[in-house]
Amino acid sequence: MDARGVDDLTRDEARTEVEALTSRILELRDAYYARDTVLEDDATYDALVRRLELIEHAFPELQSQDSPTQTVGGVAETTLFAPVEHAERMLSLDNVFSAEEFAEWAAKVERDAGRSVRWLCELKIDGLALNLRYERGQLVTAATRGDGRVGEDVTQNVLRVAGIPTRLAGDPDELPDLVEVRGEVFIPKAAFDELNALQREAGEREFANPRNAASGSLRQKAEGKNDEQLARMRDRLSRLRMLVHGIGAWPNPPVTAQSEVYGLLERWGLPISSHFRVHDSATDAAEYIAFHGEHRHAVEHEIDGVVVKVDELALHGELGATSRAPRWAIAYKYPPEQVNTTLLDIVVSVGRTGRATPFAVMEKVRVAGSEVRQATLHNQDVVKAKGVLIGDTVVLRKAGDVIPEVLGPVVELRDGTEREFVMPTNCPECGTELRPAKEGDIDLRCPNARSCPAQVRGRVEHIGSRGALDIEGLGEISAAALTQPLVPDAPPLVTEAALFDLTVEQLLPIEVIVRDAETGLPKLDDDGEAKRRSPFRRVEQRYGPEAAGLDAGELRARGIRKQAVTVPSALATQLLDELEKAKTKPLWRLLVSLNIRHVGPVAARALADWFGSLEAIRAASLDELAAVDGVGAIIAEAVQEWFAVDWHVEIVERWAAAGVQFTTPGHAGPGAAAAAGGVLAGLTVVATGSLEGFTREGAQEAIIAAGGKAASSVSKKTDFVAAGPGAGSKLAKAEELGVRIIDAAQFAVLVREGPDALGLDEGATS
Structure with a gap:
């Protein structure tokens, strides 16, 4: 990010920076909302958005319809569940990170209000925002926030969350015809620890933090699961809790203050937090913030700050809101917790887009509620700037209480055995020489996008994700097995082009090292050895045809023993069945699965709805693509650049030859x-x-x-x-x-x- 002031930028420099900022913010949003993965801490993300806002304010002609400053940040078009349109928008909150920033914000609110106000303070739960819609007291739908206007219908799963009433308490005649109740779904700390213990026992991936656990548990579907999987799904849902904190749609509520709303919600039988307080001054509110910052781990659930709201409801309307957040509320984010540990090594991982990222491998340590032994160091310049050496005692924190971050070394503890990290010149996965994607880039990338095993693995996993083709059985381990197996020597997939040509015979011999989804590094067992798995085969003991008609005694007398037979596992059968179903999935899902830069579910739906076929999208001009509502110039350029690559075209042709349908049935086509x-x-x-x-x-x-x-x-x-x-x-x-x-x-x-x-x-x- 350019450190210069906006006034110092030329128009061309501003355009270049707007494109870079938009690209990065969209990448972070896609990871957070579509894959429950956090790539940057809140402060860094907010700084990127603020910089983009400043440039767009100075150069308004550069603000495009796909700018992140114009949207809430979630995915408007839902992918896993049916879409639900909220009766009233669900907004995000703007953030402050210091007492000074909070004081400035509170003073501005009081200036805009023209009088002093009372402040309601409540703990900011690190969970998943949820909207409950009640009609005449009956729960009708429960939906995630999505883009603030349209969310995902998770009603069936919410019915298994303890404490959420299906019917509101009280006189039915006094209940509103329609009311939307907003709150946060979370998993308590104790339940989170229990859940991860069960994940370890089952050999499944552990959740990185309670927010991921809550989101991953609530946004799962029963379709395609066997009895054991359904039981585990229901167990995870039963561990969730919800606390409500406000009302969305309700024309004339019989209350005048936010604090009164809580009393009303409680009388209706809805769960509310016991930790909220109302203060007469911003100074008192600041003391509440400071107190809970010191005692944050005493609460039964994870918190990452405090939400401060104007208590008087009438002022909410007067103060209004921006396109993303209300002006009458703010989130104060706490600084993350810090611990010391030993930096054992720095290894380089290559991701789906080819970016080569150094990762710190540390002696396992507990920080902000979970155990950590890996943390990103972003790039070689960051390693130098932090001044860390392999073997150092380092200071570790969880940025935003989510992302592990190495702050720097404890220099006075060095004993001379430490050594400097040297960034490799070649890709650790395929040996190709690393280089910047374009002149001036700090990050190094592997340019072998076609066949670098790490990049192919990442793309194949993305294809199976819920935001793309949503293929049961094509996840983290399956993707690694298909692209980077220990056995056989030649992987079934050199690129994703052959995905829909897979056979049972190709799946059975596979043995693979289990890798971390974020870092791509091998996962280790208790002995420090890389975990191995054969995900697609099962060995059964069977008698041969010579045993026909013989009872157990005769079998023993003749010395006939069972033979080990390798048969496909349920996962292998499921994967092939799901791939067959995926051939006729909607065009927008196929577009997302092609891994075109910036083309997530929203842009993919817009393109599919307008053009109706992949052929029409390929034939469209840059201006025709950019003119589609929800696309814009940056995404349009990415689409055209993708189709200009020969091996990308090979993917489309191989998939089409295998029966994948790249058209929307009955669509008349653009124009x-x-x-x-x-x-x-x-x-x-x-x-x-x-x-x-x-x-x-x-x-x-x-x-x-x-x-x-x-x-x-x-x-x-x-x-x-x-x-x-x-x-x-x-x-x-x-x-x-x-x-x-x-x-x-x-x-x-x-x-x-x-x-x-x-x-x-x-x-x-x-």
């Missing part, structure tokens, strides 16, 4: 409907809520097939809003702007016959 005089040519339609006869994707495809634009937000340029049950803020926005509103039956007529068939007057609503 095809308009050229044929599509009934919605030139019109923009927004579909929201549950439209009878249409899935969410089906409604969008119907709009596009009729030649219209399927927009994701309502504006003055919107021609129609098709609204069904569950329609929330989009419906309200349409009413505010006077946009024509139609129901499901009218929508069916609209996409089939066009607007004239509705018989609506200009500006009329249903």
